[in-house]
Amino acid sequence: MKCPSITKLCLSTFCALPFLGFAQKRPHIILIFTDQQNVNAMSAAGNPFLCTPNMDALANDGIRFTNVYCTSPVSGPSRASIVTGLMAREAGVEWNDNSKLGEGIQTVGDLLGENGYRTVWAGKWHIPEIYPQRSKDSVKYLHGFELLPFWDAPNKHWLLGAETDPPLTDAVVSFLDSYDKREKPLFLAVSYHNPHDICMYPRKVGWETMSDSLLNLRPFGKYKLPEPMGIHPDSLSYLPPLPGNFTINVDESEFVIDKRTKPNSYGDEVQLSSLFSKREWQGYLNSYYRLTELVDKEVGKVVEALKRNGMYENSLIIFTSDHGDGMAAHEWAAKLSFYEESVKVPLIMVLPEKLQRGAVNSNLVSLADLVPTFCDYAKVRVKTNFAGMSLRRAIFPTEERWRDLIVTELADHLKDRTRKGRMIRTGRYKYTIYSSGERNEQLFDLMTDPGETTNLAYSKDYRKILEKHRNLLGEWMKERNDNFKIVTYEK
Missing domain, CATH: 3.30.1120.10 (Arylsulfatase, C-terminal domain)
Structure with a gap:
């Protein structure tokens, strides 16, 4: 499978580049992110087993960071950091439960909204409501964000990105087509669900061999999964190879082993996948790549709408994901681990000045860096003790060194x-x-x-x-x- 090639310019931590300052106007800020996308699940990263031309196009127009870590390898906590610039613990959200942002915690929606931006959230939220417009119909604003309604389907399965992502794109494109960009600069977050649907793969393929009482879970087979998710791997003629670090480490920590073997509905994919054959693991990878390709198509439609409406050239665009996926490394599915596959995510930054096109940056970056970056480009000064720093410092080195470690x-x-x-x-x-x-x-x-x-x-x-x-x-x-x-x- 071939994807368009991209130009690469490697930047070391100390490579000096000229600082050209802000764009003349405060830029629109567009955050597009997926759920559960591994840093290498992108053809721009050199992966030959999937094709993501729209993500690649962003990488070709911007800077692709290769050492980006989530603050916590699970959706809700990581998203709390994405919107606050704090560690998940500091924001009051350590688990996917009913935890809400701590009292007095400001989001980027609050910070930019108070300083002249129109702030809009579209799609998955998960802090704690996955889709607030569904669970609280009366909610129109959430933590400084105007919620963009995008779906009215009470009988559909809201936990499948194959169903929620396309109507989300339609709503975002419609919003951009009608947006009066002369009124206010826009902060728009577009939060997609896929490739998170891969969580359904262990629950479906492994279900016949698992006891319903063991994990107190219900099968998901009644939901229609996108092809080839619904196909058993034995019926496929081609499957991607297993990674070189597929085998479980012989000296793995007991803490991690317990996650594999002891019943725990929090991250059940790990236990369900423990009975996979190698062929089923290959099927897992195949489905994961196809789901990533599905969401890539949606990303492309949003970028095209930005260009069509004359917003692309004066926008800071950041593409990323909330956490990674085990991708069969160490026979691990999903997240909830410190292995590189689970904690590292893609991050592409397209500057409003469109500088450093096709650059590759290896600095250590945290998703807690996003809010400080947004505030920097929006010219918003805050007193918050962020856990992160503006990525401007990573791409335009100054006398202040970039960080030497990430947690x-x-x-x-x-x-x-x-x-x-x-x-x-x-x-x-x-x-x-x-x-x-x-x-x-x-x-x-x-x-x-x-x-x-x-x-x-x-x-x-x-x-x-x-x-x-x-x-x-x-x-x-x-x-x-x-x-x-x-x-x-x-x-």
Whole structure:
């Protein structure tokens, strides 16, 4: 499968580029994001097993970041960071439950709306209502955002992006076609559901071999899934290969093993997929890629509407996702892990000046950087102690160095809320620590072992590096008032 090639310009952390300042007018700011898209689930990233021409076109017009981490590998918490610029814990949303943003927490909708922008949210929200217009019909504004109505289908399945994404696009395109861009600059968030439909794959394919009472879940087979989601992999002649790090690590942390083996409806895809054959895992990947291609088509329609209405040239456009997907690496499905596949996401930034077209940037970036970036380009000064920084500093280096590390948090169980973890990524290494279980520390050399197959945390040769990362995490936690306990357990 061939996709249009894109020009690549590699930028190192310290590559100096001229600072050309703001566009003459405050730009429109367009945030387009998917749900559960892995950083490599894009043909612009060199993946030959899917074709995403519209995402690729954005990458060709902007900067593609390759080391972007969510603040928490689960939808609600990550989205809380996307709209606040804080860690999910700081925003008051650590789990996908009924948690709402903490009292007094301002979103980018509040911040920009108070400073002359029209702020509109379209699509999935999930903090905590997945689709507020469905669950609260009287709600027209939410945390500083005007909600864009896009669907009226009470008898349809709202948890399938195959059904919700196309009407969402139609509503967004209609809105853009009628928007009077002379009145106010626009902040528009377009939040898609796919490729999140991949969560239905383990629940469907693995259902016949699972006990209904084991996880207290219901089968999803009655919902029509997009082809080839509804096709068993044995009936397909071609399937993508399994990743090189497909096999489960022999020294995997007990905390992670428990997630695979103990009943827990929070992230049930992990348990359901544990019985997959290799062929079923290939089918999982195939379906994941096809679902990503489905949402790519929707992204293209929105970008075309921006161009048709003369908004593209004076817009800051950011494309990303809330978290990644296991993509069969370590035999892991979905999210809720610190493995690279689950915590890394795509991020493309198309500047209003359309500078650095086709650039590739390897700086360590957090999704908490989005709100500071939006405020920077909107010329809005705030006093919030953001967990992130404006990405302008990453692409136009100044005397202030860009960060040297990134932190991600994890809370993976609704009923046992003591189960938590922390991850710190530096230039070369990744260190993770969990709140319980044997082998609760992991250290990976991502330069020599990008697939995270060898845990160095218990090697005497890496003792100093391990202690350095423990200390770096401890310092970061102190700065952010994080009370997670760094307690080590023997192997």
